[in-house]
Amino acid sequence: MNKLLLWASIILVTTFCYAQNNQIINVDSRKNISLNGTWHYIVDPYDTGFYDYRFKQRPENDGGAYWNNSESQDATQWTEHGYKSPYDIQVPGDWNSQDRMFVYYEGTVWYQREFDKPSISENEEVYLYFGAVNYEANVFLNGKDLGSHKGGFTPFNFKIPKELLKDKGNFLVVRVNNNRHADEVPTLNTDWWNYGGITRDVKLVMVPKQFMQQYTIQLDPVQDIVDSQKKGKYKLKGTVKLNVAGSGKVTVAIPELKVKQQFDIKGDSLHFEFEAKKISLWSPENPKLYEVTFTYGNETVTDKIGFRKIEVKGKDIVLNEKKVFLRGICIHEEIPQQVRRAHSNADALQLLGWAKELNANMVRLAHYPHNEHMVRVADSLGILVWSEIPVYWTIDFKSKEVLAKAKNQLTEMITRDRNRASVIIWSVGNETPVSDARTTFMSNLALTAKKLDPSRLVSAALEVSHKDGVNHVDDPLGQYTDIVSLNEYLGWYGSTPDQCRTARWTVAYNKPFFISETGAEGNFGFHADKTARFSEEYQEWYYNEQIAMFKRSFPDSFSGISPWILADFRSPRRNNPTYQEGWNTKGLISKNGERKKAFYIMQAYYKQIMEKEKEVNSKK
Known part of the structure; x- marks a missing residue:
């Protein structure tokens, strides 16, 4: 594996320049003007506004380009686009939840609004800041190209040339495209909803020329x-x-x-x-x-x-010189009752409030960086955070270009949140299949995270091998991570929960051992014998057997667990017409906000751990 480490180090040196360098942090503490609210939109599934009929990118002054204002007093002017009500859409927000025609839509939507020039001095500059746009954004102001960004979950900003700003009616257009591609991050295949749109805050930020x-x-x-x-x-x-x-x-x-x-x-x-x-x-x-x-x-x-x-000290995770057990829960950036992306401070308070009610002290923000409200609220509530980039499943691990995109997202995540005390783990991916190319790719990300921020732990959801009836935690990526994290679903996929009673485990690394996912589906209100899948009783049985296995079988390095998942969430992969209908129902809380029986099982388990910790600490 020494050769593998050498390759990873070489890639680190040769591709680090791809990272974005001009990200502005903490924009809320600077002079700013919100551009949130009502924007106009055009749905453009053929990308007509970006490409001409020969599928060549339109020149900047092309009247048919959707970044140009089509309004004119000349009745003879030819135009086939325009922005006006009732074609209105709210920012921030995903488009999928704002109109039924958008539910499954993947493609291009053009966003447009106008704004007046902010009051600035001669020594000030104006930047246009986006909290996130999923997935690709091309930004135009008054017909001029400001720049582009790829990555649906991290912030970016562009400096606005002063000569481009008008006193009134600045015409801002954003081409948003959420198509999935094999050479992007994430790639084609995921297990969550591909919410498109300008999903987080948009602001004008006024700063000195040197700041x-x-x-x-x-x-x-x-x-x-x-x-x-x-x-x-x-x-x-x-x-x-x-x-x-x-x-x-x-x-x-x-x-x-x-x-x-x-x-x-x-x-x-x-x-x-x-x-x-x-x-x-x-x-x-x-x-x-x-x-x-x-x-x-x-x-x-x-x-x-x-x-x-x-x-990390030996097999323990240590916070302020005290061993800590991570009583976790996984969370998607989604408000299930309204079937939409979470984006506000109130949304963060709801989701993290549910985690606190569960007696959790930690959340795994899956499978991408969540909005900044989440980590700031976690700071205030005292919730530890695992933050992850969407290197998920079948990324093209042989591509240097894909590695550069992943590293850019990792850099943007760390840059935004490295002052948040709550964030203790940077995760470089989830369930990536073992191969030499994959381990080179992933170890490079782990080394990059350590280079950018050596003060935190680095991990990933590792793979488990199975031989002779034993579950072997021996993923080669484990040598590059600070803790050994794995996802296991004994009792849901291909078995029933009683399999936990005979499960055997080996761990190849002398590091803290963390269950980053485990769970079973259960529909709130569906009651049956515990052997009936999708019933609340089955999900309850699952967690009872899991907890018994944790206590009985796992090694002394056991450092925590983050069940999958806090609340039911949307996924196009989940198509059982009786029990799913496009929902993954592994949530401990239902899509309507009701607590399932399994919620109370985990809540009680975490309370037991809390009480034992208090007892141990009181004797010190």
Whole structure:
């Protein structure tokens, strides 16, 4: 495997330049104007607005291009497109839930709205920011191409040239295409709904010509927490990245800690460190956040940041020098009662509130980066987070271009969320079939994550091999991850739950062992004998047998579980006409928000673990 590591290192060097460099973080703390609300749309399944009848991309000034305004006072003008009511659509939001004709639609939809020039000084610039667009976005302003972005779950932004801005009626058009392709991330085959649209916030962001594009601040990950607690002071480390090279002073302040430090910056980046006294460490039991301000020139950016240390010691996951068991639950970015993408702070409060009710202290955000509200609310509620990129199932592992796309999404995810104390695990993929090409691809992502952020754990949902009736956790990718995570469905696919009683396991790695998925379908209100699949009783039986197996069979490295899944969700793969009808019903909560019997099984199990932890900690 040494040769494999060498290949991964070579790829890391040669393709890292593909990552996006101009991402602006924490836009809500900067001067901004929301462009959310009602937009106009054109459904364009043939991509007529982008390509001519010879399927050549239209030139910029082509009157038939949908990025150009077709309105004219000249009655003789030829036009075959236009934007007006009642062709209205709400942003943020997926198109699938806004009109029945969009339910299964995959293709191009053009979004359009107008805005007036914001009030800016001579020394300010305007950026157009998107929280996410699924999957490909081409952005045009006043007939000019601002740029494009691929990746349906990470933010991006473009600088708007000042000469392009008009005082009134700036004509903004976004071509959104959610077609699936074999050479994209995710690829053709997934087990979730392909919601299309501008699914997250859109903003105009006003910043100085030279500004703090990104910053980080955290506990020095190599310091000894126990020693720091005894001394009553901690070392903090951080970075500031400017949009362009410059010089001057950067001030970092944490008023509650009576900290105000000033540093010289030369070039486009700064690395700093200093000590702070009596920090209250962030944890699920104490989700303490501090107001932190960064000031450079005339700009001050404020954030709420928690300080904590996450690491692996032997077979344990350790948070602030205390062993932690991850009482998890998987979540899709979906509000089931309204059959739509989640996107707001209220949505995050609903989903994470359900997790807290379950007695969970951790969520696995599957299978892609969720919106920023989710991780910020997790910070405030004290919920640990596993955040993942959609490298899922049958990615083209031999393609350098696909690897570059995956690395770009990984970089954008880490860049946005590396100041969130709640995020403890970066996941580089889910259930990817073992091969040399796949392990090279995936190990490269793991190495990239560690290079970008060595202070957190890296994992993936690994594969399990089966031989002589034994389940072997021996996926070669496990040597590159910090914890051994796997998905298992003993009792649902190809067996019944009593198979758990005789299941045998071996683990090839001396690392923490985490069940990243397990679950069975159960329809709320369908009651029958426990052997009847899709009944609440079957799902209840499944979890009872799983819990018994956890207690009996798993190794001493068992560090947690995140059942699949918090709530029922939409999937085109699930087509049983009686029990599914396009829904995956493995949720512990139904599509209408009702708690199933299995919810209370896991809730009680987690309560038992909590009580044991309190008992152990009280004796220390």
